Amino acid sequence: MDTNLLNHKISKLRQRLGANVVAIDAIKNWLATSDTFQRVRINPYQVGEHSGLGLDAIVPEFLYGVTAGLFDMHWDIHCPHCNMITAEFNNLADTSGDCFCKICEFNFDADFSERVKVTFSLSKEIEDLNIIPNCDYPAELNPKFNMLVNFNQTEFVVDTLTTGRYRYFCPITLSKGILVVEGEPTKPEELESIQIKQLSGRDFDKKEIVVRPGKIKLELTNLGHAISGIYVIDDNLLDNLPLDKIPPRLSGLQLIHFPAYKRLFGNQVLSEREQIKIRAVTVIFTDITGSTRMYEQLGDAKAYNLVRDHFDIFFKAINHHGGTEIKTIGDAIMASFITNKQALEAVTEALINIKEYNRHREDTEKVKVKVGMHRGSAVLVNLNNRLDYFGRTINKAARIQNLSKSDQLSFSEDVYNDEEFLSTLKYNGWLVFQKTYEDLKGIEGQQVVYKAKLLEGS
Ligand SMILES: [Zn+2]
Numbered sequence: 001m002d003t004n005l006l007n008h009k010i011s012k013l014r015q016r017l018g019a020n021v022v023a024i025d026a027i028k029n030w031l032a033t034s035d036t037f038q039r040v041r042i043n044p045y046q047v048g049e050h051s052g053l054g055l056d057a058i059v060p061e062f063l064y065g066v067t068a069g070l071f072d073m074h075w076d077i078h079c080p081h082c083n084m085i086t087a088e089f090n091n092l093a094d095t096s097g098d099c100f101c102k103i104c105e106f107n108f109d110a111d112f113s114e115r116v117k118v119t120f121s122l123s124k125e126i127e128d129l130n131i132i133p134n135c136d137y138p139a140e141l142n143p144k145f146n147m148l149v150n151f152n153q154t155e156f157v158v159d160t161l162t163t164g165r166y167r168y169f170c171p172i173t174l175s176k177g178i179l180v181v182e183g184e185p186t187k188p189e190e191l192e193s194i195q196i197k198q199l200s201g202r203d204f205d206k207k208e209i210v211v212r213p214g215k216i217k218l219e220l221t222n223l224g225h226a227i228s229g230i231y232v233i234d235d236n237l238l239d240n241l242p243l244d245k246i247p248p249r250l251s252g253l254q255l256i257h258f259p260a261y262k263r264l265f266g267n268q269v270l271s272e273r274e275q276i277k278i279r280a281v282t283v284i285f286t287d288i289t290g291s292t293r294m295y296e297q298l299g300d301a302k303a304y305n306l307v308r309d310h311f312d313i314f315f316k317a318i319n320h321h322g323g324t325e326i327k328t329i330g331d332a333i334m335a336s337f338i339t340n341k342q343a344l345e346a347v348t349e350a351l352i353n354i355k356e357y358n359r360h361r362e363d364t365e366k367v368k369v370k371v372g373m374h375r376g377s378a379v380l381v382n383l384n385n386r387l388d389y390f391g392r393t394i395n396k397a398a399r400i401q402n403l404s405k406s407d408q409l410s411f412s413e414d415v416y417n418d419e420e421f422l423s424t425l426k427y428n429g430w431l432v433f434q435k436t437y438e439d440l441k442g443i444e445g446q447q448v449v450y451k452a453k454l455l456e457g458s
């Protein structure tokens with residue numbers, strides 16, 4: 001590692017106006033105590049855990065670090081079965097949602113909120129590790145054992161295997177095979193021996209091995225790569241590895257909600273026609289009520305200023321609570337959030353600040369806003385070179401907003417069923433005053449919509 005260059009880049013980063021020096025020092029400390037494998041792909045959660053700082057502090061400094069040539073950013077796609085990295089990209093523009101896992105031989109659509117992980121590494125001019133990134137297998141896969149073997153070396157492990165079907169693979173060379181354990185168990189003093197060779201390319205010399213239950217010695221000789229290894233796991237993989245069984249990771253969806261991402265990498269969007277699915281995202285729409293009358297009574301210039309002021313108030317609240325504004329449509333705003341709670345907190349803050357803004361204004365100059373909220377699946381797309389969402393969730397959120405009147409928030413049953421949302425609603429002084437069944441244009445079947453308003457004095 002070129003520590004002089006590292007220190008130089010870090011001191012540059014610290015000098016930036018508005019730099020979070022506590023977070024930068026935390027990253028520096030982490031780097032000093034980390035091992036090589038951790039640095040192949042740096043997980044901001046690990047740095048946060050090490051320093052006691054939140055992602056809000058850590059991630060922006062990594063992003064500024066990328067622009068300063070200190071770090072490289074990676075978008076890694078993980079297989080939903082085995083969790084291995086199936087593809088990685090350095091720019092969102094190169095990312096593809098259509099993925100194939102060579103270990104599972106399985107096609108899948110990458111989910112931006114679950115299977116796309118963002119990591120960092122020191123830039124190559126500071127440290128060129130030349131190690132293919134891989135990731136730990138989760139406990140859910142019942143890992144038996146693993147080992148790593150350098151080129152031209154032989155290593156072995158001794159373990160006991162019970163009857164079953166296992167897969168052995170190397171996450172670095174992507175070589176793989178099946179290990180079948182069947183038949184009469186061996187005697188306690190017996191040791192069955194298996195020899196496997198890592199060849200160049202993606203092959204072990206054996207694709208299927210059958211042994212009897214009992215004690216085995218598995219030996220790997222690496223003839224083909226700088227590093228090879230063997231992981232042995234159960235063959236019956238889960239369809240969709242639960243996220244809580246995987247170490248926490250910064251998802252692509254989380255990253256695009258950081259204001260610093262938008263500021264620094266807002267031009268990094270998906271390529272045209274590319275789309276990445278998102279299992280769940282919260283979307284809000286806001287609109288000014290009576291804006292036509294406002295424009296007529298005040299004239300375009302003055303009314304436009306009021307609209308701009310209201311945008312500023314909303315954008316500030318949206319960013320303050322971890323959301324990102326996707327676009328404005330006339331006087332309306334569309335924004336997205338990772339959770340319903342964040343969305344509600346942003347709406348609450350914005351509406352309170354708009355009330356304050358209106359306090360000393362003539363009635364004709366008061367800005368009144370209505371809001372709609374819904375949560376569901378969507379696809380992330382590139383629309384006019386900006387990230388945008390597409391799908392039924394978005395349409396429904398827009399329709400729900402239309403049901404609101406001034407100072408009201410309408411939301412769907414999907415949002416209402418979220419306990420955390422409900423307790424935040426109460427805590428922030430909202431009153432749910434109506435539950436209705438609505439026909440929403442373009443959406444099949446009657447939809448339950450709740451309406452709420454902020455209690456006076458909130
Ligand atoms: Zn896989």
